Amino acid sequence: MYLSVIKVSVPVAEVVGVEEGRVEILPRKSVEDTDKDFTGGFLWETQVSQTSRPQLLVFINPFGGKKKGRKIYHSLVAPLFELAGISSHVIVTERANQARDHLLKKDLKGFDGVVCVGGDGMFSEILHGLIGRTQQEAGLSENDPTVALQPCPLHIGIIPAGSTDCVCYATVGVIDPVTSALHIIIGDSQPLDVCSVHQASALMRYSVSLLGYGFYGDVLAESEKHRWMGPLRYDYSGTMVYLSNRSYAGIVQYLPADPLLSSPRDRTRCLSGCSVCSRTTERLFPHSSVYSSHFNQFSSDSEGEWVSVEGRFRCVSLTCMSSSCPKSPLGLSPSAHLADGTGDLILVWDTHPLGFLKFLYRHTSTQDQFDLPFVEVHRVKAVRFSLPSGIDEEERGYIETVSRNGSQQHLSVWNCDGEILSSTEILCRIHGQLVRLYARGIEEGAAVHNCGKENDKCQMGCTLIK
Numbered sequence: 001m002y003l004s005v006i007k008v009s010v011p012v013a014e015v016v017g018v019e020e021g022r023v024e025i026l027p028r029k030s031v032e033d034t035d036k037d038f039t040g041g042f043l044w045e046t047q048v049s050q051t052s053r054p055q056l057l058v059f060i061n062p063f064g065g066k067k068k069g070r071k072i073y074h075s076l077v078a079p080l081f082e083l084a085g086i087s088s089h090v091i092v093t094e095r096a097n098q099a100r101d102h103l104l105k106k107d108l109k110g111f112d113g114v115v116c117v118g119g120d121g122m123f124s125e126i127l128h129g130l131i132g133r134t135q136q137e138a139g140l141s142e143n144d145p146t147v148a149l150q151p152c153p154l155h156i157g158i159i160p161a162g163s164t165d166c167v168c169y170a171t172v173g174v175i176d177p178v179t180s181a182l183h184i185i186i187g188d189s190q191p192l193d194v195c196s197v198h199q200a201s202a203l204m205r206y207s208v209s210l211l212g213y214g215f216y217g218d219v220l221a222e223s224e225k226h227r228w229m230g231p232l233r234y235d236y237s238g239t240m241v242y243l244s245n246r247s248y249a250g251i252v253q254y255l256p257a258d259p260l261l262s263s264p265r266d267r268t269r270c271l272s273g274c275s276v277c278s279r280t281t282e283r284l285f286p287h288s289s290v291y292s293s294h295f296n297q298f299s300s301d302s303e304g305e306w307v308s309v310e311g312r313f314r315c316v317s318l319t320c321m322s323s324s325c326p327k328s329p330l331g332l333s334p335s336a337h338l339a340d341g342t343g344d345l346i347l348v349w350d351t352h353p354l355g356f357l358k359f360l361y362r363h364t365s366t367q368d369q370f371d372l373p374f375v376e377v378h379r380v381k382a383v384r385f386s387l388p389s390g391i392d393e394e395e396r397g398y399i400e401t402v403s404r405n406g407s408q409q410h411l412s413v414w415n416c417d418g419e420i421l422s423s424t425e426i427l428c429r430i431h432g433q434l435v436r437l438y439a440r441g442i443e444e445g446a447a448v449h450n451c452g453k454e455n456d457k458c459q460m461g462c463t464l465i466k
C-alpha cells in the first residue's frame with residue numbers, strides 16, 4: 001500500500017516521520033519532536049488506521065538494568081504507541097516469572113504481540129511463556145525432545161532496558177528503545193531459531209543465543225558470586241576463570257546441518273533480508289502459512305548421521321545467532337544466522353594458556369577465531385553432551401575430582417543464555433523460526449559499527465564493518 005503526499009510516494013509501512021512538504025525517515029527522533037512529525041494531521045490519522053497496527057501486551061520489569069524500565073517505557077515508548085494508535089495493556093511485574101506465568105495461563109485473545117521492557121532475562125521469560133502456551137494449545141509435549149514444536153503466533157517486541165540486551169542487539173543492531181519501538185509500530189517481523197535443552201525426557205530451558213560449557217559456564221558461575229560488582233563482575237570473573245586454567249572431559253555428539261546450504265566459515269553476515277534465512281522460511285513453511293504447515297524437522301528419515309568426539313575441552317559452545325555484543329563486535333560465530341534452523345557448535349580443545357588467550361582475544365577483533373589448530377566449528381541441527389564413564393553426573397557443580405595428571409579439576413556447568421543449568425548431560429535441538437520478533441535483522445547500511453554506536457560515540461575501539 002502506498003501513501004501519496006504531494007508528488008512523493010513512499011510505502012506506508014516504512015514511514016515513521018512526516019513533515020509538511022517533505023517526508024523523511026527519522027529513526028532517532030527525540031520524543032519531544034514526535035507530535036508534529038509522527039501524525040502530520042488528518043492524513044496520518046486516516047492512513048494509520050488503514051494499516052494493521054498491533055494490539056500489545058506489555059510487561060515492564062521495574063528492576064531490570066538500571067531500574068529505568070518504567071521511565072523508558074512511559075517517556076520514550078508509550079507516546080509513540082499512542083500516536084500510532086496502538087492499544088497496549090501494560091503490566092509492571094511484581095516478581096520474577098510473573099510474565100511467563102501470565103502468558104502460560106491468562107487469556108491472550110486479541111493480542112498480536114507481547115513486548116518486554118527489560119533485559120535478556122525478561123526476554124527469556126516471555127520466550128518460555130509464549131512457546132509453552134503455544135505447545136499447550138497445540139497439545140504437544142515440550143518434554144519430548146523429538147517433537148516438532150509449533151511456532152508461536154504472537155510476535156515478541158523487545159524494548160531494551162536491562163544490563164544485558166544481547167538479543168535486542170543481535171536482532172536490531174543497536175540498543176535503543178526508540179528504534180525498537182518504531183520496529184514494533186511498523187510491524188517488522190524477524191523469525192528467530194530457538195534451541196531446546198533437555199535432560200533425559202524433561203525440558204530444561206530454551207536458548208536463543210549462547211549455550212556454553214567450560215569457560216563460559218565457569219564465568220557465569222563465578223560472576224554470580226560477585227553480583228555486587230555490577231557489570232564489572234563479568235570482566236573480573238573472566239580474568240579469574242582464565243587464570244584458573246581449567247579444561248573439562250566430555251563426549252560431544254552432533255548432527256551436522258546440510259553443508260551445501262551454508263557454512264560457519266563462509267565469511268558472510270546474516271543481515272536484514274538474509275537469503276539463507278529466507279530459503280529456510282520457504283523450506284519450513286512451503287505454503288507460507290506459518291501456523292498450519294510446520295515442517296517436521298526431526299523426522300527420523302531426514303535426521304542424518306550423528307558425529308561423536310571425545311576429549312578435554314576448554315569450552316564447548318552452541319550458538320543460534322552470531323551472539324555479537326559490544327565486547328565482541330562480530331560475535332562468537334560471526335557467520336551464524338538468526339533463522340536458518342541451525343546452530344554453530346564451537347569446540348575449543350584443551351590447549352596451553354596463551355593459545356586460549358589468543359582465541360579469546362580474537363573475539364574482540366576481526367581476526368578469525370576459528371583459524372586456530374585447537375578450535376573446530378560445525379553447523380549443526382542438534383548436539384548431545386555427556387560425561388565420560390568414571391565421571392558421575394551426580395557430582396556436578398564444583399565438586400572437585402582428581403584428573404589423570406594429578407592436578408585438581410572440576411566439572412563445569414552449562415551457561416544457558418545467562419542462566420546456570422542444573423544438569424551437565426543434555427540434548428539440544430534447534431527449532432527453526434520458532435518465534436518472530438518485531439525486528440528486521442541488522443541492516444546493511446546500519447551495520448556501520450558493530451558495537452551499535454555511531455562513529456563519534458564508539459569508545460570500544462571496535463572495528464568498522466561494511
Ligand SMILES: Nc1ncnc2c1ncn2[C@@H]1O[C@H](COP(=O)(O)OP(=O)(O)OP(=O)(O)O)[C@@H](O)[C@H]1O
Binds near residue numbers: 064093097125
Ligand atoms: N518484579 C520483578 N522482581 C524481581 N525480578 C524480576 C521482576 N520482573 C522480572 N524479574 C526477573 O529479573 C530478571 C532480570 O531481568 P532483566 O533481564 O530485565 O534485567 P537485567 O538487568 O538485564 O538482568 P541481569 O541482572 O540478569 O543482567 C529476569 O530473569 C526476570 O525474570
